[in-house]
Amino acid sequence: MxxxxxxxxxxxxxxxxxxxxxxxxxxxxxxxxxxxxxxxxxxxxxxxxxxxxxxxxxxxxxxxxxEIEPVAPLLASADVAKGEAAAKKCAACHSFDKGGANKVGPNLFNVVGGHRAHSATFSYSNTLAAMKDQNWDYEDLNKFLANPKAVVPATKMAFAGISSAKERADVIAYLRSLSDSPKPLP
Ligand code: HEC
The missing domain is CATH 1.20.5 (Single alpha-helices involved in coiled-coils or other helix-helix interfaces)
Structure with a gap:
């Protein structure tokens, strides 16, 4: 069942x-x-x-x-020797002596107060070459060194920038000294 x-x-x-x-x-x-x-x-x-x-x-x-801190107020007390030391990070691409060779970047003798794309022998980016009739004054250089791409779009200068305003002032004071007759301070 x-x-x-x-x-x-x-x-x-x-x-x-x-x-x-x-x-x-x-x-x-x-x-x-x-x-x-x-x-x-x-x-x-x-x-x-x-x-x-x-x-x-x-x-x-x-x-x-x-807002990039203006460099003019810092230049009077800027330290050229410290600027030269800080500019070691530029030396991979730039020479600083009078008549020095172009490397990855142009020689930087006499660049302060000179016109942009100041070297006659360096092959600049189109953007910087097109700015030839503007001069590198202190604040222009300050902004460029803080953020190269912001001032010269598509620049060939592959460098992130110097964030410290004090260090930029020292470097610019050093660049200014690279001349037979340095430009007056602002
Ligand atoms: C990786 C390589 C590199 C480094 C590092 C570098 N640069 Fe440059 N720099 C260049 C190149 C390439 C150019 C040309 C830019 C262009 O044609 O757009 C240039 C252009 C410039 C210019 C404009 C020159 C002109 O004739 O108008 C200045 C000023 C300058 N550099 C300063 C500096 C300083 C100061 C530093 C260090 C804090 C630095 N550079 C670090 C490659 C470099």
């Missing part, structure tokens, strides 16, 4: 088993859906938390290039 009963049941048993499996699948699926719903929320919170200090940092970093 028992065998017969169970023999007639398998269909029903299959249906029940199928229903249980199906319910299980739905439970799993809703588990996934629930996770999908929960996780984006958690991500949003994390991104928000991280974004706060990042925004503050970006504002601080963005503040520096916007």
């Amino acid at each position: 028992a065998t017969h009963t169970s023999g007639s049941d398998p269909l029903l048993m299959n249906k029940i088993a199928g229903a249980v499996l199906f319910a299980g699948l739905i439970a799993m699926a809703s588990g996934f859906v629930a996770e999908l719903l929960v996780h984006p929320k958690m991500l949003k919170e994390n991104v928000y938390v991280v974004a706060v200090p990042e925004a503050a940092g970006a504002a601080a970093a963005g503040g520096a290039p916007k």
Whole structure:
């Protein structure tokens, strides 16, 4: 009897088993859906938390290039020897002596007060060459040395810039001294 009963049941048993499996699948699926719903929320919170200090940092970093401290007030007390030492980082690309050879960049003797693209023998970028009728005055050089690309877009001078106004003043005072008759201070 028992065998017969169970023999007639398998269909029903299959249906029940199928229903249980199906319910299980739905439970799993809703588990996934629930996770999908929960996780984006958690991500949003994390991104928000991280974004706060990042925004503050970006504002601080963005503040520096916007206003470049003028160099004129610093030049009177600038230190030519310190400028010469700081200009070591330019020496990979520039020579400083009178009649010195062009390297990656032009020789820099007599550049202060001279016209932009002042070397007759160096092959400048088109942008700098097109600025030939402007002179390198102290504030121009100050801005250029703070951020070369901002003053001469697409410049060939692959140099990030000097962020310290004091150091730029020292370097410009040194560049000024590279002349038979240095330009008057501003
Ligand atoms: C990676 C090489 C490189 C470094 C480092 C570099 N320069 Fe230059 N510099 C150049 C090149 C190349 C040019 C020509 C730019 C152009 O044609 O746009 C140039 C142009 C200049 C000019 C304009 C010259 C002119 O005749 O108008 C000045 C001034 C100058 N550099 C100063 C400096 C100083 C000061 C430093 C160091 C603080 C420095 N450079 C570091 C490659 C460099």
